[in-house]
Amino acid sequence: GAVVSQHPSRVIxxxxxxxxxxxxxxxxxxTTMFWYRQFPKQSLMLMATSNEGSKATYEQGVEKDKFxxxxxxxxxxxxxxxxxxxxxxSFYICxxxxxxxxxxxxxxxxxxxxx
Amino acid sequence: xxxxxxTQPGMFVQxxxxxxxxxxxxxxxxxxxxxxxxQPSSGEMIFLIYQGSYDEQxxxxxxxxxxxxxxxxxxxxxxSASQLGDSAMYFCAMREGLNTGNQFxxxxxxxxxxxx
Numbered sequence: 001g002a003v004v005s006q007h008p009s010r011v012i013x014x015x016x017x018x019x020x021x022x023x024x025x026x027x028x029x030x031t032t033m034f035w036y037r038q039f040p041k042q043s044l045m046l047m048a049t050s051n052e053g054s055k056a057t058y059e060q061g062v063e064k065d066k067f068x069x070x071x072x073x074x075x076x077x078x079x080x081x082x083x084x085x086x087x088x089x090s091f092y093i094c095x096x097x098x099x100x101x102x103x104x105x106x107x108x109x110x111x112x113x114x115x
Numbered sequence: 116x117x118x119x120x121x122t123q124p125g126m127f128v129q130x131x132x133x134x135x136x137x138x139x140x141x142x143x144x145x146x147x148x149x150x151x152x153x154q155p156s157s158g159e160m161i162f163l164i165y166q167g168s169y170d171e172q173x174x175x176x177x178x179x180x181x182x183x184x185x186x187x188x189x190x191x192x193x194x195s196a197s198q199l200g201d202s203a204m205y206f207c208a209m210r211e212g213l214n215t216g217n218q219f220x221x222x223x224x225x226x227x228x229x230x231x
Contacts, residue, residue, distance in 0.1 A: 031216065032215070032216035034218065034219075038158075041226075042223070042224075043206065043221045043222065043223045043224050044160075044206070044221050046218055046219075049216070049218055051216060093158070093160065095160070095219075097215045097216065098215070099215070101215055102148060102165060102167075102215060103150060103162050103165055104150075104162075104219055105162070106152075106159065106160035106162075108157075108158065108159045109158040109159065111158070
């Protein structure tokens with residue numbers, strides 16, 4: 001099956017700094033990528049949908065100035081958590097889909113800890 | 116109303132037995148897709164099985180089968196011959212419409228524990 005990589009897998013940052021998470025589709029053109037956030041023992045919460053070359057569409061309640069999403073190519077989307085706070089600590093997962101792909105392929109996730 | 120409902124927060128099954136994980140969905144679209152994903156403790160989301168709304172046959176993938184009852188709007192996952200490695204969270208999801216760029220709606224998940 002298709003592979004989606006996500007980097008870094010774990011990151012610890014200080015409060016007030018920014019951190020960037022990369023999501024790459026390795027073997028297909030990801031025209032759409034999704035970013036999720038997951039709290040322990042809970043379901044995935046969709047943060048935003050990004051289509052290649054377009055601005056991301058954010059879900060209600062997600063601050064677009066805090067969670068910057070860029071999807072500049074068919075293989076790469078990035079999520080930047082700006083001015084991170086401890087409450088931003090969470091598991092962030094990206095997924096990708098594209099033409100002829102009926103499922104979403106998920107990255108392995110990034111565990112963010114803000115101290 | 117919730118798009119996807121999973122009513123079993125936790126389930127236990129004896130190794131080598133079969134188990135059914137429940138999922139009901141709510142949509143007014145005629146075209147939709149139903150998915151099951153497995154999430155072990157490592158956090159990765161592993162695709163298990165897919166059922167399209169127009170598929171007349173229940174989907175099967177190895178030990179996984181999807182019991183699709185359209186009139187009842189249910190899409191239960193059946194795992195046969197459970198193995199210890201099946202212990203994980205299981206999420207049911209739905210995509211409405213035919214556009215693969217449409218979002219998934221996820222259920223709250225079921226935690227499955229396989230007992231030796």
